[in-house]
Amino acid sequence: MSEFTEWRDGVRGSKPHRCEFCYRTIPARAPHSVVSGRFDGAWFRQRYHGPCDRALAEARRADSLGYVDPHGWDDWERVKAFAAAGVLEEALAYFRPARDNDRAWQAIADQPTAPAAMRELAQERARAKVHRLKTWPAYFEAVVDGRKPFELRRDDRDFQVGDVLHLYEFDPEANRHTGRKHRAAVGYLIRGPQFGIEAGWVALGLAPVLEAIAPRGASDSA
Numbered sequence: 638m639s640e641f642t643e644w645r646d647g648v649r650g651s652k653p654h655r656c657e658f659c660y661r662t663i664p665a666r667a668p669h670s671v672v673s674g675r676f677d678g679a680w681f682r683q684r685y686h687g688p689c690d691r692a693l694a695e696a697r698r699a700d701s702l703g704y705v706d707p708h709g710w711d712d713w714e715r716v717k718a719f720a721a722a723g724v725l726e727e728a729l730a731y732f733r734p735a736r737d738n739d740r741a742w743q744a745i746a747d748q749p750t751a752p753a754a755m756r757e758l759a760q761e762r763a764r765a766k767v768h769r770l771k772t773w774p775a776y777f778e779a780v781v782d783g784r785k786p787f788e789l790r791r792d793d794r795d796f797q798v799g800d801v802l803h804l805y806e807f808d809p810e811a812n813r814h815t816g817r818k819h820r821a822a823v824g825y826l827i828r829g830p831q832f833g834i835e836a837g838w839v840a841l842g843l844a845p846v847l848e849a850i851a852p853r854g855a856s857d858s859a
């Protein structure tokens with residue numbers, strides 16, 4: 638029998654499947670792409686998240702031989718493929734949450750085929766600073782469960798919009814860290830003295846962190 642390949646978009650499975658690009662789960666009933674066919678005498682069927690499918694298609698299009706096998710890729714190569722295909726933000730949702738990784742963002746910012754807006758965002762993220770802050774348990778809990786989407790802090794470390802906060806729960810009675818940590822980005826800020834905020838203090842509006850991808854095996858430096 639001859640070799641052939643068939644692509645189908647918008648397929649919905651009745652059970653979860655694994656994406657062959659990012660190796661994360663495609664939930665049951667989530668639309669995805671299916672590539673099936675026959676190669677070297679064997680039948681195959683592979684499933685991909687939509688954005689992963691587009692990243693792979695772009696990588697194959699850009700490769701001079703038109704053949705790219707992502708199975709040997711590390712996460713860096715996947716990030717670059719997502720950026721090149723312009724699906725980074727959507728695609729990152731399928732990856733494990735990673736760290737604020739300057740190198741990952743810089744790699745995206747340097748992708749010539751990535752959309753300008755994405756490169757600018759990546760450039761901004763690459764410059765963003767990480768601030769490590771102690772947080773008392775009651776406040777930590779309120780931030781984690783979303784009741785407290787802000788921080789009031791001494792304005793002593795040049796906070797900027799886009800910076801990332803690593804909040805470490807700290808128990809003042811036991812005088813020690815509890816081991817819990819939460820990450821948030823600075824989405825907005827107002828510096829005192831204005832609106833009742835004293836000079837030397839700053840109100841920080843918290844926003845979700847757009848996740849970057851760290852290479853496999855990398856560990857948080859905090």
Ligand SMILES: [Zn+2]
Pocket residue numbers: 656657658659660661685686689731
């Ligand atoms: Zn995927």
